[in-house]
Amino acid sequence: MVEKTEFWRWTESQWTSPDIDWKGKLITSGVDVGSVSSQAVILADGELFAYSNMRTGSDSPDSAMKAINWAMEDTGLKLDDIIYTVGTGYGRVNVPFSQRAITEIACHARGGNFMYGSSVRTILDMGGQDCKAIHCDERGKVTNFLMNDKCAAGTGRGMEVFADLLGVSINDVGNLSLDIDKEPTPVSSTCVVYAKTEATGLLREGWPKNKVLAAYCSAMAHRIMTLLERIGVEEDFAITGGIAKNKGVVTRLEKEVGIKILDTSNYDPQIAGALGAALFAKALHEKGKKK
Amino acid sequence: MGYFCTYVPEEILYAAGILPVRILGSHEPQDVTEPHIFAMFCPFCRDCLAQGLKNRYKYLDGLMIAQSCLHIRQAYTSWIKHRPVDFEKFLCMPNKVQSPHAHEFLTEEYRIFKKEVEDWTGKKITDKDLDNAIKVYNENRRLMRKLYDLRKRDNPPITGEEVMEIVMAMQMTDKAEHNKMLKDLLKKLDNYTPDREAGSRLMILGSEDDDTVFMNMVENLGATFVTDDHCTGSRYFWNEVMPGEDRLASIAARYIDRVPCPSKDWEERKRIPHILNLCKEWNVDGVIIMQQKFCDPHELDFVAIKKALGDAGIPTLFLEFDVTVPVGQFKIRVEAFLEMIGEEDLF
Numbered sequence: 001m002v003e004k005t006e007f008w009r010w011t012e013s014q015w016t017s018p019d020i021d022w023k024g025k026l027i028t029s030g031v032d033v034g035s036v037s038s039q040a041v042i043l044a045d046g047e048l049f050a051y052s053n054m055r056t057g058s059d060s061p062d063s064a065m066k067a068i069n070w071a072m073e074d075t076g077l078k079l080d081d082i083i084y085t086v087g088t089g090y091g092r093v094n095v096p097f098s099q100r101a102i103t104e105i106a107c108h109a110r111g112g113n114f115m116y117g118s119s120v121r122t123i124l125d126m127g128g129q130d131c132k133a134i135h136c137d138e139r140g141k142v143t144n145f146l147m148n149d150k151c152a153a154g155t156g157r158g159m160e161v162f163a164d165l166l167g168v169s170i171n172d173v174g175n176l177s178l179d180i181d182k183e184p185t186p187v188s189s190t191c192v193v194y195a196k197t198e199a200t201g202l203l204r205e206g207w208p209k210n211k212v213l214a215a216y217c218s219a220m221a222h223r224i225m226t227l228l229e230r231i232g233v234e235e236d237f238a239i240t241g242g243i244a245k246n247k248g249v250v251t252r253l254e255k256e257v258g259i260k261i262l263d264t265s266n267y268d269p270q271i272a273g274a275l276g277a278a279l280f281a282k283a284l285h286e287k288g289k290k291k
Numbered sequence: 292m293g294y295f296c297t298y299v300p301e302e303i304l305y306a307a308g309i310l311p312v313r314i315l316g317s318h319e320p321q322d323v324t325e326p327h328i329f330a331m332f333c334p335f336c337r338d339c340l341a342q343g344l345k346n347r348y349k350y351l352d353g354l355m356i357a358q359s360c361l362h363i364r365q366a367y368t369s370w371i372k373h374r375p376v377d378f379e380k381f382l383c384m385p386n387k388v389q390s391p392h393a394h395e396f397l398t399e400e401y402r403i404f405k406k407e408v409e410d411w412t413g414k415k416i417t418d419k420d421l422d423n424a425i426k427v428y429n430e431n432r433r434l435m436r437k438l439y440d441l442r443k444r445d446n447p448p449i450t451g452e453e454v455m456e457i458v459m460a461m462q463m464t465d466k467a468e469h470n471k472m473l474k475d476l477l478k479k480l481d482n483y484t485p486d487r488e489a490g491s492r493l494m495i496l497g498s499e500d501d502d503t504v505f506m507n508m509v510e511n512l513g514a515t516f517v518t519d520d521h522c523t524g525s526r527y528f529w530n531e532v533m534p535g536e537d538r539l540a541s542i543a544a545r546y547i548d549r550v551p552c553p554s555k556d557w558e559e560r561k562r563i564p565h566i567l568n569l570c571k572e573w574n575v576d577g578v579i580i581m582q583q584k585f586c587d588p589h590e591l592d593f594v595a596i597k598k599a600l601g602d603a604g605i606p607t608l609f610l611e612f613d614v615t616v617p618v619g620q621f622k623i624r625v626e627a628f629l630e631m632i633g634e635e636d637l638f
Contacts, residue, residue, distance in 0.1 A: 105627035106634070141638055147620075
């Protein structure tokens with residue numbers, strides 16, 4: 001059998017800070033088991049020390065274990081060295097070594113606050129199978145939120161389906177969709193399955209791949225805009241989750257909203273949830289000690 | 292007698308010796324209503340009709356509705372067409388209850404209705420019968436208000452889920468019997484402190500809602516429903532009949548002036564001050580606005596209610612029902628909402 005390229009497969013990543021010696025420091029972690037991806041973040045005295053970002057398997061506890069083990073790989077840490085862990089994401093109650101579960105909505109707000117600074121008021125988390133618009137205060141505490149309903153439109157899973165259909169690596173989808181002379185009409189349906197049907201039709205009509213991707217990214221941005229319109233966008237505005245890496249969607253969304261979206265280059269935007277969870281873990285541990 | 296909406300004047304039925312039974316759904320997916328009712332009508336009216344078509348209310352002798360909204364009326368008309376009953380009645384309850392003619396109009400409608408019931412049963416409904424019915428119903432309402440008063444406590448002795456069960460039972464049992472049980476319950480609750488933390492104090496409001504599974508889920512996340520504005524809740528019993536010489540006019544006044552369903556709450560939105568007052572008196576931390584999918588009257592009110600509550604500093608969470616509740620999807624929203632209104636610990 002010929003090995004088939006898995007175009008949807010996004011790059012998994014792992015990182016360890018070269019400058020931190022964790023010994024003697026307070027180690028906390030957050031694990032975000034999402035519908036598509038899982039992340040583990042380890043903090044040393046509240047500073048980002050290590051993280052991992054990988055695909056979620058069918059078994060949530062196992063995915064959580066794999067994520068934390070990979071994050072610890074180059075650190076010399078053992079699970080016992082982590083004093084407090086908070087689980088978040090769809091599998092938040094299935095993180096075997098966690099002391100507490102907190103929703104990804106609260107965690108993305110807290111993580112976004114850490115990543116982009118306390119001036120962030122609106123965070124859009126575009127995850128694997130849902131997306132959430134979150135308002136928060138200067139501490140990263142949620143003040144209001146809205147989630148999309150019963151539909152995978154505007155999510156990472158939809159983008160995976162398109163990458164696969166067009167035979168384009170998911171990492172290149174965004175840039176390729178911007179490589180066009182004129183913005184095409186967006187696909188009319190954002191339902192992943194129907195949009196795929198529509199795209200198949202466009203390909204048959206002779207549309208090049210970049211034009212089809214542009215039509216889909218643009219439909220996705222538009223769909224997310226309807227969610228944002230219901231809750232409102234206050235500056236500063238930041239995006240977390242996997243779609244934040246897709247310039248095709250982000251650029252178009254920025255145009256629709258008319259507000260600058262904060263730059264994501266310092267951190268992997270997919271770790272925001274786990275990062276927030278790890279920060280909550282630190283706060284909870286310190287509160288617990290005081291009691 | 293099966294009835295579709297809480298605008299049906301049960302007192303007249305009760306006076307005639309008829310037991311009113313509210314038609315509710317089953318929360319099971321079904322495939323029998325598709326040819327009879329629009330898919331864009333609310334899941335509740337489709338669920339109710341399904342019960343009729345599946346012969347689950349075979350024990351009913353009669354079926355009636357008082358005009359409230361088109362959706363539930365479609366369930367009624369389709370039901371009597373395909374599962375005929377001995378006595379059927381569409382009672383012309385005015386939608387514009389704020390009209391100066393509403394009282395008079397409804398009183399005359401009641402006169403016609405009373406006559407129809409008498410012809411059907413072959414028995415006259417006397418003033419004495421009506422007085423007794425008014426007395427039993429008013430007592431029931433008063434006892435329920437007492438029960439709701441207990442929920443003002445810091446740790447309410449009864450959960451929102453339990454109260455929902457009580458109101459549902461109330462809509463199906465003889466009120467005299469229900470009164471006995473309520474008195475018993477009130478006595479028991481008087482000195483009772485439950486073995487659970489109250490957590491955040493929530494109010495739930497919106498469309499018809501008998502989803503005890505949802506109530507249970509929320510109340511297991513560190514919260515308690517302390518009051519509500521549902522027709523399967525406080526809206527059903529909040530107002531009493533003020534006895535007067537013309538019994539039918541008194542009953543009509545009760546239904547015209549009661550806490551309104553949003554389909555009748557215009558041109559002035561009278562429900563909003565009532566809701567704000569409930570929040571204040573029951574010391575509510577947050578409000579869950581729960582509506583049946585496609586319920587236009589509630590959806591139109593939502594924006595105004597959300598704004599009024601927001602102005603009063605009360606956060607809201609909006610959720611939309613279907614026949615079956617997607618527990619996972621609702622759970623994350625509710626958990627995040629509770630984290631938002633509480634959990635200062637995390638910072």
